[in-house]
Amino acid sequence: xxxxxxxxxxxxxxxxxxxxxxxxxxxxxxxxxxxxxxxxxxxxxxxxxxxxxxxxxxxxxxxxxxxxxxxxxxxxxxxxxxxxxxxxxxxxxxxxxxxxxxxxxxxxxxxxxxxxxxxxxxxxxxxxxxxxxxxxxxxxxxxxxxxxxxxxxxxxxxxxxxxxxxxxxxxxxxxxxxxxxxxxxxxxxxxxxxxxxxxxxxxxxxxxxxxxxxxxxxxxxxxxxxxxxxxxxxxxxxxxxxxxxxxxxxxxxxxxxxxxxxxxxxxxxxxxxxxxxxxxxxxxxxxxxxxxxxxxxxxxxxxxxxxxxxxxxxxxxxxxxxxxxxxxxxxxxxxxxxxxxxxxxxxxxxxxxxxxxxxxxxxxxxxxxxxxxxxxxxxxxxxxxxxxxxxxxxxxxxxxxxxxxxxxxxxxxxxxxxxxxxxxxxxxxxxxxxxxxxxxxxxxxxxxxxxxxxxxxxxxxxxxxxxxxxxxxxxxxxxxxxxxxxxxxxxxxxxxxxxxxxxxxxxxxxxxxxxxxxxxxxxxxxxxxxxxxxxxxxxxxxxxxxxxxxxx
DNA sequence: TACACAGTTGGAATC
DNA sequence: CGATTCCAACTGTGT
Numbered sequence: 001x002x003x004x005x006x007x008x009x010x011x012x013x014x015x016x017x018x019x020x021x022x023x024x025x026x027x028x029x030x031x032x033x034x035x036x037x038x039x040x041x042x043x044x045x046x047x048x049x050x051x052x053x054x055x056x057x058x059x060x061x062x063x064x065x066x067x068x069x070x071x072x073x074x075x076x077x078x079x080x081x082x083x084x085x086x087x088x089x090x091x092x093x094x095x096x097x098x099x100x101x102x103x104x105x106x107x108x109x110x111x112x113x114x115x116x117x118x119x120x121x122x123x124x125x126x127x128x129x130x131x132x133x134x135x136x137x138x139x140x141x142x143x144x145x146x147x148x149x150x151x152x153x154x155x156x157x158x159x160x161x162x163x164x165x166x167x168x169x170x171x172x173x174x175x176x177x178x179x180x181x182x183x184x185x186x187x188x189x190x191x192x193x194x195x196x197x198x199x200x201x202x203x204x205x206x207x208x209x210x211x212x213x214x215x216x217x218x219x220x221x222x223x224x225x226x227x228x229x230x231x232x233x234x235x236x237x238x239x240x241x242x243x244x245x246x247x248x249x250x251x252x253x254x255x256x257x258x259x260x261x262x263x264x265x266x267x268x269x270x271x272x273x274x275x276x277x278x279x280x281x282x283x284x285x286x287x288x289x290x291x292x293x294x295x296x297x298x299x300x301x302x303x304x305x306x307x308x309x310x311x312x313x314x315x316x317x318x319x320x321x322x323x324x325x326x327x328x329x330x331x332x333x334x335x336x337x338x339x340x341x342x343x344x345x346x347x348x349x350x351x352x353x354x355x356x357x358x359x360x361x362x363x364x365x366x367x368x369x370x371x372x373x374x375x376x377x378x379x380x381x382x383x384x385x386x387x388x389x390x391x392x393x394x395x396x397x398x399x400x401x402x403x404x405x406x407x408x409x410x411x412x413x414x415x416x417x418x419x420x421x422x423x424x425x426x427x428x429x430x431x432x433x434x435x436x437x438x439x440x441x442x443x444x445x446x447x448x449x450x451x452x453x454x455x456x457x458x459x460x461x462x463x464x465x466x467x468x469x470x471x472x473x474x475x476x477x478x479x480x481x482x483x484x485x486x487x488x489x490x491x492x493x494x495x496x497x498x499x500x501x502x503x504x505x506x507x508x509x510x511x512x513x514x515x516x517x518x519x520x521x522x523x524x525x526x527x528x529x530x531x532x533x534x535x536x537x538x539x540x541x542x543x544x545x546x547x548x549x550x551x552x
Numbered sequence: 553t554a555c556a557c558a559g560t561t562g563g564a565a566t567c
Numbered sequence: 568c569g570a571t572t573c574c575a576a577c578t579g580t581g582t
Contacts, residue, residue, distance in 0.1 A: 157579055159559070240561030286560040295560080353561065360562095404577040408562045415562080487577060 002044040002099050004130075006092070006106040007081055008114070010137050011049075012217045015174040015265035018135040019047075022105035023178065023185075032173040045185050046099050049198065050092075051085040056203040062381045064348040067209040068261065070200050083198035092121055096130050104130050107137040107262070110300050111387035139300050140171040140266050140293060146301050154301055156402065161298050162285045171267050211348045213257060213383060220258030224269065227253045228276055235282040237289040243419045244340075244351035245427035253289075254349060256384035259296065266293060299392030306400035308491040308500070310482065310507035311363070311370035324369050326469050327362050328377045330432075333468040334412040335443060336424070337361050339431035346431070348383035353415075356397055360410045363398035364483055366475040371398035399483065406483040409476050413444045434465050485510065 005022040013019065020027060022045050026035040049069075056066060084091050096104065104125055109115060118134070125132045136142035147154060149168055155161050189195045228234050242251035258264035273289050276282075285291030312320040326332050330341035340354040350358075355378075361367065362374045371394040378394070379385045392402075399406040416424035425440040435446050437457035442449035447461050447468065454460045461467055491503045 155579075157559075160580065238560090242561090291560075356561080399577090402578090403559090404579095405559085405562090405575095406577075407575070410562065414564095418562095484575095 001102040002046060003103040003105060004092070004095055004099060004101045005045055005047045006088075006104060007047060007049040008106060008109060009260070010107040010262035012220075012263050012265060014177045014217070014221070015137075015268050016107075016178075017137055017175050018105055018107040018133075020175055020178065021133060021135060022103075027175065029172070032175050034176060037176075044099075046095070046101070047081045047185065048095060049081040049083050050088050051083060051198055051200070051203075052088065053085060053203070054087070056200075058203065058205045058207070060380060061203075061385075062345070062348070063204045063207040064209045064211040064381065065383050065385065066200050066203045067211075068215040068257070068383060070197050082194050083196075085198075088117060089120055089124065093124055093128055096125075096128055102130055103133065105133045105135075108134045110138055110143065113387070138262055138266070140270055140297050141165070141168055143301055146297070156302070156304070158286055158295070158298055161301070162291075162294050165294060165297065171270050174265065174268050174271060210346045211383065213254060213347060213349055215257060215261070215263065215383070217258075217263040220255065220264035221268075223253065223255060223258070224264060224272060227255070228272055231276050231279055234273060234276045234289060235280060238283050238287040239292060239352065240287060242351065242353075243423075244354040244357075245416060245419045245424050246351075247343075247427065247430065250351065252351060257349065260384040260386045266296070269293060296389060299389045302388075302392060304392070304395055304401045305492050305494045306395055307486055308493055308495065308503055309364075309398070309400060309486045310504060310511065311368060311372075311398075313369040313373045320367075320369060323367050323469055324362075324373055327358070327367060327369070327374075331466075331469075332361070332412075333446075333466050334361070334472065335428045335432050335435050335446065336416040337412050339428045342431040344378070344381045348381055355393070357410045357412065357415055359394060359397035361412055361472075363394075364406055364479055365409045366412070366470065366472050366479070368475070368479050368482065371395065371400060404487070406487065407480055409480070412472050417444060435459055482507070482510070 003022050003024075005019060010016060010018065017027065020034065024043060025037070025039075027033070028035055051069070055061070082095075084095065092104065095101065104121075106118075109118060122132050136144075145168070146164070150164055155164065186192075186195075239252070244251075255264060255269070259266060259269070270290065270293055273293075277290075282288065283291075285294050313324055327337070327341065330338035330345070332338055337358055340350055340358045343350050343354070344358075359371070359374055362369050363371050375390050375394045378390055379387075382390070395401040396403045416427065418424075421440045425443045428443055429436040435443055435457075438446055438449060438459050439453065439457070442453060442457075446454070446459055446465055449457070449459070449461075451460075454464075459465045485507075489503065489506075491499055495503070
């Protein structure tokens with residue numbers, strides 16, 4: 001009889017408890033040692049990775065991340081996998097029958113979609129009389145343990161969450177890599193072409209990957225080694241002090257893509273950093289390196305109900321759609337915003353603060369378009385795209401949950417200058433060639449450049465380079481007012497249908513009255529802080545519902 | 553129950 | 568230039 005090991009995330013052979021279990025090793029959970037490392041194994045294990053066509057469509061996932069699946073994700077020949085393609089619900093039973101499998105093993109997933117899929121698989125396996133074993137491994141702690149420890153009421157704030165984590169036993173130590181695979185895995189793996197790298201050409205749709213970032217387990221471990229070698233940098237790491245405009249090299253670790261695929265174990269990361277911490281004083285959460293791992297843990301543990309904000313982008317409004325597309329493709333003509341979006345599309349990675357700027361711009365800052373639309377774009381292009389972390393951060397930035405100081409808005413022109421005018425300009429030149437020739441003084445706001453400078457820089461506004469899609473200052477003042485009303489009303493996504501309708505009807509009036517007053521393009525008008533009179537709007541709403549009742 | 557207090561990473565004006 | 572203060576006043580948590 002045989003075991004099927006299903007790789008999904010957790011694409012590694014180091015610290016892989018589920019894989020060791022599939023290989024029938026006797027693990028000491030306290031010390032993370034293998035008790036029977038020398039044991040001769042009789043059962044065969046077939047490792048597989050299933051390319052799911054529905055999830056690899058080009059509209060959902062960009063070429064950079066698709067290509068990542070073609071990198072040797074695990075660094076041992078032994079971990080080569082059968083790369084079947086198809087829907088796991090039909091594929092897994094077929095593989096079980098083909099290989100005469102009586103046991104299926106996989107690492108548990110964390111997101112909604114995958115958990116649902118896995119429940120269906122378990123049901124199916126019951127019918128096929130195949131035993132299913134699953135193990136936690138993608139997070140520092142088993143999420144169920146965190147929930148138990150919190151008494152079922154998990155905090156929505158990071159600080160108390162870390163306090164809770166620090167009361168837990170330390171994250172489990174790393175399991176050793178697989179000691180010897182001889183006679184255990186499918187003996188034909190070395191020669192059988194079905195164990196070659198997966199062919200992802202069909203999913204690239206002719207688009208070539210453009211990222212500079214490499215993938216794979218070896219690369220992840222090498223990057224970690226390399227970063228931790230500078231022990232001072234590791235110990236003093238404070239995220240807000242790192243710079244979003246540094247690219248060669250970046251100011252952070254860029255280990256997130258490896259964490260997303262699980263080609264680097266988060267427990268390996270945790271223990272290795274703590275070994276460095278023993279050498280002297282170090283920073284602390286939320287800003288420290290360990291603090292970053294705890295943010296990840298935080299968003300994985302959360303199930304959040306968002307504040308109800310009347311975002312645009314849900315209805316088929318042509319103007320909104322155009323603005324959204326301009327943002328998504330880096331055509332807002334705010335060079336800093338566009339540069340970051342181009343970095344996303346080209347490289348699949350941006351610094352956290354750069355993500356903040358463009359997310360704020362799309363939502364509560366300027367365009368007031370739904371964070372869900374933005375999250376889709378991020379999910380498509382980010383190498384580290386992860387459902388929980390991506391959505392959690394978008395909720396945060398749009399001030400729909402967790403973060404409430406909505407009046408703190410990133411300036412699309414001033415923010416990149418904080419890191420030095422010339423360095424900020426250098427970043428923009430890398431990604432927005434149209435404005436590259438403008439001097440540092442005007443590159444953040446090309447429309448402010450005198451005509452002679454525009455001409456000599458080959459960047460004449462309205463000719464070589466379009467005007468911005470809207471005036472950022474005006475939009476900000478207007479949006480902040482809508483946000484203020486939302487916070488005043490405090491209606492959340494879990495409200496009753498009646499509350500929902502009233503809330504949205506109110507904003508229909510508010511928006512019709514005060515929105516839509518702005519012309520296109522940047523203007524010289526002073527920022528307007530026109531307060532929307534909520535009371536008047538409410539009275540109008542009452543009158544309207546009264547009229548509707550009478551008509552009925 | 554009431555109240556104090558902290559909260560990953562803003563911007564503009566002022567000294 | 569770097570540091571400090573105000574903006575307007577939110578939520579979740581702890582006492």
